[in-house]
Each structure stands twice: as structure tokens, then as C-alpha cells.
Amino acid sequence: xxxxxxxxxxxxxxxxxxxxxxxxxxxxxxxxxxxxxxxxxxxxxxxxxxxxxxxxxxxxxxxxxxxxxxxxxxxxxxxxxxxxxxxxxxxxxxxxxxxxxxxxxxxxxxxxxxxxxxxxxxxxxxxxxxxxxxxxxxxxxxxxxxxxxxxxxxxxxxxxxxxxxxxxxx
Amino acid sequence: xxxxxxxxxxxxxxxxxxxxxxxxxxxxxxxxxxxxxxxxxxxxxxxxxxxxxxxxxxxxxxxxxxxxxxxxxxxxxxxxxxxxxxxxxxxxxxxxxxxxxxxxxxxxxxxxxxxxxxxxxxxxxxxxxxxxxxxxxxxxxxxxxxxxxxxxxxxxxxxxxxxxxxxxxxxxxxxxxxxxxxxxxxxxxxxxxxxxxxxxxxxxxxxxxxxxxxxxxxxxxxxxxxxxxxxxxxxxxxxxxxxxxxxxxxxxxxxxxxxxxxxxxxxxxxxxxxxxxxxxxxxxxxxxxxxxxxxxxxxxxxxxxxxxxxxxxxxxxxxxxxxxxxxxxxxxxxxxxxxxxxxxxxxxxxxxxxxxxxxxxxxxxxxxxxxxxxxxxxxxxxxxxxxxxxx
Amino acid sequence: xxxxxxxxxxxxxxxxxxxxxxxxxxxxxxxxxxxxxxxxxxxxxxxxxxxxxxxxxxxxxxxxxxxxxxxxxxxxxxxxxxxxxxxxxxxxxxxxxxxxxxx
Numbered sequence: 192x193x194x195x196x197x198x199x200x201x202x203x204x205x206x207x208x209x210x211x212x213x214x215x216x217x218x219x220x221x222x223x224x225x226x227x228x229x230x231x232x233x234x235x236x237x238x239x240x241x242x243x244x245x246x247x248x249x250x251x252x253x254x255x256x257x258x259x260x261x262x263x264x265x266x267x268x269x270x271x272x273x274x275x276x277x278x279x280x281x282x283x284x285x286x287x288x289x290x291x292x293x294x295x296x297x298x299x300x301x302x303x304x305x306x307x308x309x310x311x312x313x314x315x316x317x318x319x320x321x322x323x324x325x326x327x328x329x330x331x332x333x334x335x336x337x338x339x340x341x342x343x344x345x346x347x348x349x350x351x352x353x354x355x356x357x358x359x360x361x
Numbered sequence: 362x363x364x365x366x367x368x369x370x371x372x373x374x375x376x377x378x379x380x381x382x383x384x385x386x387x388x389x390x391x392x393x394x395x396x397x398x399x400x401x402x403x404x405x406x407x408x409x410x411x412x413x414x415x416x417x418x419x420x421x422x423x424x425x426x427x428x429x430x431x432x433x434x435x436x437x438x439x440x441x442x443x444x445x446x447x448x449x450x451x452x453x454x455x456x457x458x459x460x461x462x463x464x465x466x467x468x469x470x471x472x473x474x475x476x477x478x479x480x481x482x483x484x485x486x487x488x489x490x491x492x493x494x495x496x497x498x499x500x501x502x503x504x505x506x507x508x509x510x511x512x513x514x515x516x517x518x519x520x521x522x523x524x525x526x527x528x529x530x531x532x533x534x535x536x537x538x539x540x541x542x543x544x545x546x547x548x549x550x551x552x553x554x555x556x557x558x559x560x561x562x563x564x565x566x567x568x569x570x571x572x573x574x575x576x577x578x579x580x581x582x583x584x585x586x587x588x589x590x591x592x593x594x595x596x597x598x599x600x601x602x603x604x605x606x607x608x609x610x611x612x613x614x615x616x617x618x619x620x621x622x623x624x625x626x627x628x629x630x631x632x633x634x635x636x637x638x639x640x641x642x643x644x645x646x647x648x649x650x651x652x653x654x655x656x657x658x659x660x661x662x663x664x665x666x667x668x669x670x671x672x673x674x675x676x677x678x679x680x681x682x683x684x685x686x687x688x689x690x691x692x693x694x695x696x697x698x699x700x701x702x703x704x705x706x707x708x709x710x711x712x713x714x715x716x717x718x719x720x721x722x723x724x725x726x727x728x729x730x731x732x733x734x735x736x737x738x739x740x741x742x743x744x745x746x747x748x749x750x751x752x
Numbered sequence: 753x754x755x756x757x758x759x760x761x762x763x764x765x766x767x768x769x770x771x772x773x774x775x776x777x778x779x780x781x782x783x784x785x786x787x788x789x790x791x792x793x794x795x796x797x798x799x800x801x802x803x804x805x806x807x808x809x810x811x812x813x814x815x816x817x818x819x820x821x822x823x824x825x826x827x828x829x830x831x832x833x834x835x836x837x838x839x840x841x842x843x844x845x846x847x848x849x850x851x852x853x854x855x
Contacts (some may be wrong), residue, residue, distance in 0.1 A: 252501025
């Protein structure tokens with residue numbers, strides 16, 4: 192439990208909570224990018240450099256931008272999104288709180304046998320780009336190809352869905 | 362002697378750090394490097410604004426700034442004082458917090474990329490294992506800053522400018538990354554230091570710069586075109602097209618915040634140019650083996666100034682594109698060409714070293730280029746333009 | 753507390769925040785963002801288990817996270833495209849008002 196972890200965790204949780212709680216949808220996405228950047232910093236702290244930078248590239252650079260574009264296209268006026276109704280608010284909050292309580296209990300009561308893990312060296316295990324590339328090209332080559340296919344399909348599918356029919360575009 | 366001259370800044374930093382207690386040395390070392398980078402590139406920004414105004418003036422048959430200082434050299438200083446003393450106007454309807462944060466984020470994001478750029482031998486802030494990936498990751502933060510600026514101003518011109526800018530930056534980021542991948546394919550490393558080290562070797566007097574290979578040359582040209590679009594410079598300066606949307610996403614900014622946008626844009630341009638130098642032009646390596654006695658950082662800045670001059674030249678020469686031309690160039694020409702270039706680099710990698718792979722790889726790049734250019738040209742027929750919105 | 757437990761707790765908290773957002777928000781885009789958040793919380797778990805797990809050399813956690821990021825990006829693109837198509841049809845992104853089955 193180091194100071195850097197506490198600070199990063201606080202930033203991440205604050206960003207994510209603001210992303211889910213703010214009224215203005217664009218503010219939500221901007222807060223979300225803070226949360227994503229916080230998660231990327233946590234990855235760096237854990238020694239996963241490649242994943243951290245990928246996180247920034249994909250989530251901050253692509254997903255967040257995509258989300259604000261979608262908000263721009265669907266909201267003609269910069270109006271605040273309506274707040275949920277009170278009973279719904281209570282029920283949803285209760286479900287989320289219950290999920291967190293169960294997970295926290297599981298983590299604390301060693302139900303996941305966390306303590307049984309071998310003692311760890313302080314230095315992070317190495318995951319250089321070289322090692323990741325080797326693993327992607329040998330052990331994980333089939334998933335890699337499938338993900339490539341999936342991304343192509345998603346790209347074409349997203350364009351087709353978002354473009355709509357020709358007559359509608361007028 | 363040449364060794365000392367080459368490493369003089371590194372030695373100076375170590376000498377300065379010697380006075381400090383060991384506990385804060387790593388922190389102070391990083392701080393010193395960061396301050397040095399910011400100062401040097403901010404000065405370069407000042408010089409570039411002068412150079413650009415002078416050069417554009419000459420190309421347009423006028424003198425350019427010539428009132429402040431000798432040859433107008435103190436003009437950037439005057440501009441800085443002017444922008445500092447101007448009133449900072451924020452639109453009443455603007456989203457104040459976001460409006461304030463946008464220029465700050467833009468400048469911060471544009472400076473972040475310099476952390477992995479090797480300016481000279483042993484002169485790099487951090488030698489990250491995934492350096493090139495880091496560079497493109499922080500580059501994508503600039504899109505967010507542009508969006509924040511355009512959206513928070515609550516002005517239709519700035520919003521349109523931001524939309525254009527983001528669409529352009531996202532479209533050209535794809536060829537930018539794909540064009541640089543050929544270098545990574547060849548070096549087998551994402552570390553910028555390793556990439557430069559691979560190029561700083563010589564056969565006879567000739568260096569092993571990647572630009573001197575068929576795929577490297579094509580990659581360099583594609584990278585530079587994409588970099589021009591990425592930094593919103595002419596002929597791709599639609600986001601700030603004065604005749605269409607006045608000044609684009611920073612129209613509602615005034616005074617020092619406007620200057621910050623200006624700074625961020627130029628710093629970002631220097632960063633992508635420096636990345637092009639690192640990837641294709643040998644970084645700090647000398648162009649001939651008998652010139653290696655010249656300090657490495659001088660070569661780096663000479664190359665950077667050459668690229669900046671080319672940017673100014675292009676800006677003075679080419680007219681602005683239309684939006685559909687811009688998008689067609691990115692998706693119909695740049696993207697296929699970068700993919701073909703990737704194929705050429707792969708063939709180069711697996712062919713035996715010798716003379717044979719030169720014509721083969723050159724043909725792999727050149728033939729599709731000619732076919733693609735001809736195909737795109739034939740498709741474009743001149744037709745009567747209808748102006749739907751102006752009637 | 754074990755450092756791994758800290759990460760797991762943080763991830764559980766983020767997952768709950770994302771779940772609350774996905775359940776409570778009425779804007780379809782924000783619901784999608786809540787789902788992205790839950791995915792991110794799971795990714796954090798994978799990286800934490802890789803870091804403190806018994807065989808970090810196998811890189812399984814990192815690989816899983818990389819693939820998960822790729823799939824999540826595809827999911828976000830298709831999801832937002834569907835929201836745009838639905839918006840064109842019903843002129844709203846409010847999930848409570850997208851309640852007619854008839855096209």
C-alpha cells in the first residue's frame with residue numbers, strides 16, 4: 192500500500208465516479224478520460240508498460256473521442272441529461288453496493304486464497320515489447336488472427352450501421 | 362575533445378547533480394532535463410515564428426516583419442508581450458473550467474512526446490521500452506484538447522473547427538502509425554534509442570539511414586504527409602480555414618490562451634518532425650562518416666530546421682484542400698500505400714542481403730503507387746458543381 | 753494489507769461504479785461507457801494477478817488484457833454506431849423513451 196497507489200487509486204475512482212454521476216454528458220466523458228488515464232498509470236505502476244500505453248492510445252485516444260462524437264451527433268442542444276427517478280436510483284444503487292460488498296468480502300476473507308500466493312519479489316516481472324511480441328506470434332497467434340478478423344468485421348459493421356441507407360441521408 | 366564537446370550537456374548535468382544529496386538526485390536529474398527541453402523548444406518556437414513569417418513574406422513578394430530588432434528578429438518577443446498584455450475574453454456562455462483547461466492540456470500533451478525523443482547521443486529523457494507507442498499515445502491526447510476547446514466555447518464555428526480537426530487527426534493517425542511501423546519491423550524494437558543506434562553506422566562514408574531504402578523513402582514521404590495533416594498545417598489546414606470557419610476551434614480564445622494554442626501547435630509539429638528524423642533520418646547521426654566529429658545534437662537540430670523550412674515552403678506553395686479531398690487522400694491513397702509499403706519492408710526483411718532486393722522492393726512500392734494514382738485520377742471527372750446550400 | 757488485495761479492492765470498486773452507471777443512467781451512450789468501465793476494472797484485475805501471480809513469465813494476464821482492450825474497442829465502435837442508428841430512428845438516446853418495438 193504505497194502512497195503512489197493511494198493517489199492513483201483516488202484519482203481513478205474520482206474520475207470514474209464523476210463520469211457516472213455528472214449531469215452533462217460531455218463532462219462525463221471528460222471525467223472518464225481522467226479515469227482511463229488513472230488506470231493506465233496503475234498499469235505502469237504494475238510494470239505493464241505496453242498495456243498502459245495501449246490503454247491511453249485506445250481508450251483516451253479512440254473510445255473517448257468516439258463517445259464525444261456520438262454525444263455531439265445525438266444532442267442538438269447542450270442540455271443536461273435527465274436524472275433518474277428516485278426509486279430506480281435507490282434500487283440501482285443498492286444493487287451496485289451489494290455487488291461491491293460481496294466482492295470486498297471475498298477479497299478480504301481470503302475466499303480467493305490470495306494469501307496462499309508465493310511471496311513476491313519487489314521488482315516487477317519483466318514484460319518487454321520483445322517478449323509480448325514473441326508471445327503474440329507463437330503461443331497466442333490464433334487469438335491474434337481472430338481478433339484481427341473481429342476488428343475488421345467491427346470496422347465494416349460500424350460503418351454500415353452508422354451510415355444508414357442512401358435514401359435516409361438526404 | 363570532440364567526445365567532450367559531444368557530451369558537454371550530459372557532463373554539465375552530472376557536474377550540477379554532484380552538488381546535490383544522493384536522495385533527490387534522480388528527481389533533480391529529470392527536472393533539469395525537462396526544464397532544458399522546454400526552454401530549448403520554446404526558443405525554437407520563437408525562432409520558427411520569425412522564420413515562417415519571413416519565409417512566407419519572401420515567397421509572397423513582401424518583406425515580412427522588419428521593425429523590431431535587426432531583420433525583425435525580436436518580433437517573437439514583441440508578439441509574446443502583446444499576447445500577455447491583451448485582455449483575456451471568455452464567452453459568457455462558455456463552459457469555464459473546460460475552456461480554461463483546453464489550452465493547458467494541449468501544451469502539456471504536445472510537450473509530453475519529447476520524453477522519448479533522442480536529441481543527441483545519450484541525450485534522451487527516458488529510454489522507454491515502448492517509446493514509439495508512448496509517443497503516439499500522448500499524441501492522441503491532443504485530439505481531446507482540441508475537442509475541449511471547440512466544445513467549451515459554445516460557438517458553432519469553433520465546434521465545426523473541432524469536428525473537422527478531430528476527423529482529420531484521427532484519419533491521418535492511421536497512416537502515420539502504419540508508415541512508422543516499417544521501421545519497427547526492420548529494427549525489431551519500439552525503443553527510439555535502439556532505432557537511432559541502428560542507423561548510426563556507416564558503410565564507407567554512407568550512413569544506414571532508413572530513408573535510403575525503398576521502403577524507408579516511401580515511408581518517410583507518407584509519414585511527412587500524414588504529419589503535415591496531423592499538425593493541421595497547410596495544405597491540410599481546414600480546421601482553421603480562415604475563409605470558411607474563421608479560425609476553427611480556437612476562435613473564442615484571446616490573449617495568452619490563444620498564444621498557448623499557437624505554441625502547442627508548433628511544439629506538436631516539432632515533435633512529429635523529430636519523430637520523423639528519429640525513425641527515418643538517423644536521429645542525431647551525421648550524414649557522412651567523416652563528419653561524426655560535429656556534436657550529435659547539432660545534427661539533430663540541423664535536420665529539424667531543414668524539415669521546418671520544408672513545412673514553411675509547402676505552406677507558401679500549395680492551396681488548401683477541400684474536406685472530401687482530404688478524407689479521400691487519407692483513406693483511398695495513404696492507407697493502401699502504407700499497407701503496400703509494409704509488404705515491401707517485409708519482403709526486404711526476408712530477401713537475402715544484396716543488390717537484388719533493391720529493385721524488387723522499389724517495384725513493390727512504385728508499381729502500386731503508379732496504378733493507384735492513375736486509378737484515382739481517372740475516377741475524378743470534371744462535372745458541373747452544384748451549390749446546394751448557397752441558393 | 754497485501755498489495756494485490758489493494759488492487760483487487762480498487763477494481764471491485766470501479767466495477768461497482770460502472771455497474772451503478774450502467775443501471776442508473778438513462779442516456780444510452782453513458783450506459784455503454786459504464787459497461788466499458790466494468791471491462792476496465794476486469795482488465796486491472798488481470799494485470800494485478802499477472803504482477804503478483806505465481807508465473808508472471810507466462811504473460812497470460814498481459815495477453816488477456818491486450819485482447820480484451822481490442823475487443824472492447826470493437827464493442828465501443830459497434831455500440832456507438834448502433835446508438836447512432838437508433839437515434840436516427842427514434843430521435844432520442846434516452847433509453848426510457850426508446851420503448852416502441854414497431855419500426
